[in-house]
């Protein structure tokens with residue numbers, strides 16, 4: 001049996017400073033982009049997490065030279081790419097484990113004229129369609145084929161030609177894919193209704209430093225003038241904004257004083273403001289965020305006195321990946337909030353575990369949950385539970401750290417997908433947590 005569970009003894013305030021890891025979702029994009037050139041690309045601040053390590057293995061399998069220069073810093077050289085790797089069982093297995101593998105498609109299509117992909121993995125949080133990716137690539141001239149029996153996607157193109165694209169939804173990885181095809185396409189491409197999350201902006205910046213011509217970075221209209229080849233680059237990942245939000249939630253729930261160092265506050269959009277709406281005090285000093293120990297926090301109401309709603313939206317709206325953290329945070333707040341998870345259909349079901357721990361939550365439907373904050377009148381109680389997805393997993397971990405007594409969280413490889421050495425870092429803040437068989 002593997003050590004796939006955490007044992008947590010909760011109820012202890014933590015204290016200290018944390019440096020956020022590099023952003024998981026940015027890492028998955030820029031790693032795929034290394035395939036766009038035969039010249040060396042060096043990327044630093046890569047987090048040591050399951051999803052990144054799996055993608056590194058996929059790149060190595062494709063023949064990319066992957067050289068670790070220092071912890072978190074790697075040099076990539078995609079000089080001789082081996083497309084026969086697509087036919088291997090290793091490729092099928094590893095590519096279907098992570099969501100990020102979907103972004104291998106466009107760079108391979110753009111540089112070698114073909115790509116295959118099994119149904120990519122990632123969180124099981126409801127339907128996650130890929131239509132936007134493929135209709136975008138088709139508009140640039142690719143021929144697309146889906147084999148339903150094998151759940152396998154294939155694309156081919158002898159040449160890609162720039163076009164005007166109105167994306168049918170704002171997709172983060174979809175935008176990244178089409179963008180990576182467009183940079184090497186002939187002529188001008190416009191991507192309207194593009195996603196503009198910091199992950200996508202960072203990918204654009206790295207592509208520009210490789211020689212791509214992109215304007216409109218940070219907006220929902222990207223204009224790309226294709227070039228015939230791209231060169232090498234050096235790129236550093238932003239701190240992971242979802243991890244930053246997770247630590248803010250952790251500090252408030254456990255009444256701890258924590259400092260998040262080098263948080264790139266300028267890149268966090270409305271994330272800090274949303275925590276402030278939940279009553280969490282934040283102090284900004286330079287690029288650090290200090291969360292003072294707070295006995296209680298009170299959820300604000302809207303100006304007219306009506307109940308607060310927190311809902312997700314494409315950037316610059318509030319990221320769906322922090323909705324579970326907001327929900328758990330609300331369980332101990334003073335006041336009530338409606339959590340409205342608009343994007344994903346199965347991301348709120350973990351509330352059952354919080355209810356078992358003593359939280360007051362009404363799951364209205366798969367997208368909405370009303371939380372009636374306990375206002376610290378009762379502490380949550382430790383229980384045994386299983387982590388359904390990465391963010392629910394961390395939310396349950398936060399709940400367990402704030403709860404009275406012992407909790408066991410199973411299925412923690414879900415958390416390890418996106419949080420580097422989370423138990424070690426929590427221990428250094430004073431948490432009682434260890435890995436056990438599960």
Ligand SMILES: CC(=O)N[C@H]1[C@@H](OP(=O)(O)OP(=O)(O)OC[C@H]2O[C@@H](n3ccc(=O)[nH]c3=O)[C@H](O)[C@@H]2O)O[C@H](CO)[C@@H](O)[C@@H]1O
Nearest residue numbers: 025099100127128129169170171172173174314320321343
């Ligand atoms: C590896 C990676 O980067 N994963 C992130 C990426 O996933 P990913 O790129 O897979 O997610 P998409 O942006 O494509 O869309 C997410 C889901 O929301 C739906 N949708 C999308 C836009 C919209 O306005 N309304 C709507 O309902 C889509 O149909 C899809 O089911 O972006 C998601 C949305 O920020 C994040 O949760 C994931 O962590």
Ligand SMILES: C=C(OP(=O)(O)O)C(=O)O
Nearest residue numbers: 099100122123321390391
């Ligand atoms: C949903 C997430 O990841 P993925 O898209 O890799 O499943 C996430 O990071 O919250």
